[in-house]
Amino acid sequence: MLQPGEPEALTTRERLLVCAEEAVLKKGFAATSIEELIAAVGITKSGFFYHFRDKAALARALLDRYVENENEIFDELFRRADELNEDPLHGFLVFLKMFAEQLEDLPETHPGCLIASYCYQDRLFDDDIRRKTADCLLGWRERFRARLDLIAESYPPRIEVDFDDLADMMTVLADGGIILSKVLGDKAALPRQIGHYRRYVKAVFLGA
Numbered sequence: 770m771l772q773p774g775e776p777e778a779l780t781t782r783e784r785l786l787v788c789a790e791e792a793v794l795k796k797g798f799a800a801t802s803i804e805e806l807i808a809a810v811g812i813t814k815s816g817f818f819y820h821f822r823d824k825a826a827l828a829r830a831l832l833d834r835y836v837e838n839e840n841e842i843f844d845e846l847f848r849r850a851d852e853l854n855e856d857p858l859h860g861f862l863v864f865l866k867m868f869a870e871q872l873e874d875l876p877e878t879h880p881g882c883l884i885a886s887y888c889y890q891d892r893l894f895d896d897d898i899r900r901k902t903a904d905c906l907l908g909w910r911e912r913f914r915a916r917l918d919l920i921a922e923s924y925p926p927r928i929e930v931d932f933d934d935l936a937d938m939m940t941v942l943a944d945g946g947i948i949l950s951k952v953l954g955d956k957a958a959l960p961r962q963i964g965h966y967r968r969y970v971k972a973v974f975l976g977a
Contacts, residue, residue: 781810781812781816781820782820784810785806785810785812785817785820785821785827786827786830786831786834788806788809788810789801789806789827789831790831790834790835790883792805792806793831793883793886794881794882794883794886797886797889797890798828798886798887798890798893798894799890799893803817803824825894825895825898828887828893828894828898829897829898829901831883832883832884832887832898832901832902832905833901835883835884836905836908839909840908840912842871843912846864846867846868846871847860847864847916849864849867850863850864850867856923857916857919857920857922857923858920858923858924858971858974858975861916861917861920861970862967862970862971865963865964865966865967865970866964866967868963869959869960869961869963869964869967870960872946872959872960872963873956873957873960881947881951882943882944882947884902884905884906884944885944885947887902888902906937906940909936909939909940910933910936910937910940911936912936913935913936913939914932914933914936916936917932917935917936918932920974921974924974924975925974926973926974927972927973927974927975927976928972928973930973935970935973938966938969939966942959942962942963942965942966943959943963945962946958946959946960946961946962946963947959949962
């Protein structure tokens with residue numbers, strides 16, 4: 770995601786997190802070394818350990834930062850959508866349209882999914898990080914499920930659908946779309962998938 774400030778305006782800790790996230794998304798957590806991070810930021814190894822007790826602490830901080838940034842983006846898009854539409858269904862559809870538009874310039878607007886990267890290298894992490902990862906996904910499910918429940922109060926579903934599964938589709942499409950975009954070199958892949966999801970949600974509540 771876009772960073773909250775220019776690199777020179779960030780604290781040393783934030784610069785370490787920015788560099789670490791970029792490296793982890795490019796080559797994985799195991800291949801990201803403390804040495805390359807301190808070289809990129811221009812500090813000593815003791816400077817790194819001033820901010821992070823060890824590499825596991827860095828992994829937790831990276832995850833917390835990633836989830837916070839993602840949630841801030843969702844909050845802002847939902848806020849804008851709600852300002853434009855009082856109707857819960859149309860507000861959600863507007864949110865999805867704005868979300869798809871924001872993802873049209875990959876990888877600049879979304880370099881990858883840290884959750885997926887952690888999942889692929891699960892053996893590197895302890896139970897605390899695994900729980901944090903699961904809590905993140907469950908939190909996104911809860912966020913979108915709440916929206917779907919609200920929509921259903923005014924628009925009973927036209928087909929049988931599990932709202933937890935429908936909420937999880939957002940995560941599935943986002944991660945799958947990132948993979949498609951990167952492997953095929955198609956920046957429009959992820960926005961197209963969000964667009965398909967938008968049409969499916971519309972069909973669930975309004976019919977074909």
